[in-house]
Ligand SMILES: Cc1ncc(C[n+]2csc(CCOP(=O)(O)OP(=O)(O)O)c2C)c(N)n1
Ligand code: SF4
């Protein structure tokens with residue numbers, strides 16, 4: 001029986017983790033994640049879980065210890081944000097290269113300098129190429145659901161890769177929202193017993209993790225790593241199917257919102273998708289065929305499926321809450337790559353919005369949809385990449 | 393032997409065979425070869441403990457021959473050997489001589 | 490019953506670190522690893538920081554390790570093994586594992602004194618049941634002999650080269666063994682492969698304590714020290730006998746010198762065979778050679794006082 005609660009995104013994720021009850025967790029504070037693992041620490045202190053914590057002295061050590069623990073053989077979690085994720089960067093590649101299914105909520109926050117503790121996607125986008133699976137979440141419910149599903153995806157015997165579950169700092173991590181929890185037992189059964197794969201603690205079969213690989217084989221190892229990523233989409237969909245049976249909530253590779261017959265569309269990640277959907281409804285009422293695509297699985301990116309979903313649109317704006325200075329926004333680059341292979345494709349523009357927690361307002365969505373509407377009617381694109389809601 | 397393709401690799405580059413370095417013979421690195429003069433040997437086994445390449449065979453606590461498949465000819469054993477009455481039990485000779 | 494600490498008995502044990510590794514001929518590090526692993530009869534799982542030992546002991550499908558071993562990166566052998574040890578504790582608590590296992594991390598001086606100091610300090614403070622072994626060869630050898638905070642005063646390295654104006658390294662070494670002891674860990678010690686029995690006794694003693702232990706072991710490197718391939722043991726002995734590398738242990742805060750040289754030799758005797766100190770024997774650098782001796786004497790006197798007062 002599901003239980004309806006009013007909780008923050010951090011609390012929801014902490015509870016998902018509690019219900020899974022992993023063997024080891026790394027804990028280190030950073031705003032806005034801090035309160036998630038703080039809650040987890042209190043679960044440990046109060047005997048609600050049997051997890052052993054490692055109260056590390058840095059995120060670099062957190063990921064290093066998580067890698068050690070996962071290689072030893074067991075279920076491992078940690079969580080971070082921003083500078084913490086940046087400090088882990090070196091180790092993120094090692095977790096995926098060693099094929100260790102560590103599960104990590106990332107509470108998205110801007111990167112310094114200047115110092116800013118608020119939500120944007122620069123942190124996780126910076127970790128785009130680390131070989132981790134990335135799943136993005138619009139609200140507390142999705143953060144909770146994705147965290148639970150992440151274990152099944154990462155630990156799948158064909159996959160064995162680490163997973164980041166991304167949720168927006170403060171906007172989701174700290175806002176109270178009405179959502180549903182599954183029963184502890186339901187989560188436990190859904191996730192299942194951890195299956196070991198090449199554990200270091202198997203003393204009968206000593207293994208060496210982390211060899212030096214020279215030019216003769218490194219290229220092959222990376223090719224093999226890519227191959228694993230190609231299998232992720234199917235596993236994500238299978239796990240989503242099982243999850244729907246359990247929860248009644250449907251998940252895919254991305255969410256299509258009123259896209260079927262849309263002329264214009266927004267592509268947008270996480271919490272801002274919620275605000276945008278309301279504005280899209282208004283446009284629909286006015287007779288404008290507007291829709292939205294909200295990616296869920298960002299790594300691996302579902303190029304073919306996204307192209308299929310957007311192919312009949314006339315104009316699309318890809319909204320990025322992160323920047324690649326001197327380049328287009330990271331999400332824009334994915335969508336352009338996805339659409340390039342179509343014979344006929346929509347006109348694409350890119351807006352950078354909400355950096356460092358700058359509010360994303362319905363009026364911003366309106367502005368963009370109006371611009372798209374003009375373009376769809378044959379108007380010219382004035383500028384491809386533009387900053388939304390920035391003062392002159 | 394055909395070099396491995398990407399489909400043949402162990403997941404995560406984990407080395408599954410413990411101690412597989414024994415298949416890599418380092419004896420060819422040697423410029424000098426140790427020779428054991430058993431008559432001067434007092435079986436102290438210092439050569440065994442000090443050898444960085446585990447190249448001195450010992451059986452039932454008794455020193456045997458050098459393992460020339462791996463010995464790199466560093467000469468540590470020869471330098472550390474006390475031998476008998478000031479006569480060393482190990483001598484280094486140039487390879488190929 | 491633990492294996493007797495005699496070479497005869499020890500030689501009957503199986504090597505846990507095999508030949509076929511690719512360290513330079515005459516390197517001190519493999520001998521240290523061999524001794525550390527021979528000293529205990531417990532199952533051991535090891536972590537290794539990036540460095541000479543790591544890159545030469547596990548390449549492609551060739552590993553010299555017969556025990557479970559993990560290398561992840563350069564600065565984090567302590568954090569990595571702390572994760573392995575925590576998983577072990579978690580599974581043991583849950584009844585999923587029953588064996589007693591010992592955990593050891595190996596790191597070079599660069600990976601320990603410098604880039605890995607934070608991760609080591611963190612692991613020591615957290616109290617993991619582990620032994621950290623630093624094989625100290627006094628420079629970043631794997632990348633080509635760069636200065637570390639363990640590089641001795643006066644030494645010539647590729648980043649503090651002995652030039653016409655600057656005669657090599659002008660700073661004294663960091664005293665890492667004491668820094669580790671200051672973490673109030675149950676056991677910290679210094680050892681040398683020349684004194685194999687002392688070294689192995691210390692490893693054995695370290696494993697008797699539950700909690701974090703640290704050992705700093707002098708590791709001659711004929712490449713970086715510019716000496717001969719046969720002198721690793723001889724040089725480490727000279728290091729001990731000159732009190733450049735005193736053998737001592739700090740057990741629950743109490744310092745004990747485990748070997749006092751009968752005749753303390755001049756540190757120049759240790760330095761002379763090493764090309765990295767060659768320039769110090771030129772008349773212009775006499776002052777620096779003198780300073781090296783003064784520093785060694787000062788540290789040795791301090792250590793003796795510390796041992797005398799039982800603190
Ligand atoms: C973060 C990082 N910085 C630098 C390096 C390059 N690096 C690899 S090994 C090494 C030197 C290791 O020195 P040390 O720890 O003293 O071990 P040694 O090689 O002397 O045995 C360096 C600088 C690295 N691998 N990772
Ligand atoms: S060190 Fe010399 S005397 Fe001792 S066992 Fe070896 S060969 Fe014999």
Ligand code: SF4
Nearest residue numbers: 443463464466467469
């Ligand atoms: S020469 Fe070196 S490698 Fe060869 S047996 Fe003697 S100590 Fe070992």
Ligand code: SF4
Nearest residue numbers: 513516541710711712
């Ligand atoms: S460079 Fe020095 S430390 Fe490295 S393997 Fe060679 S002798 Fe050993």
Ligand SMILES: [Mg+2]
Nearest residue numbers: 597598628630
């Ligand atoms: Mg070094």
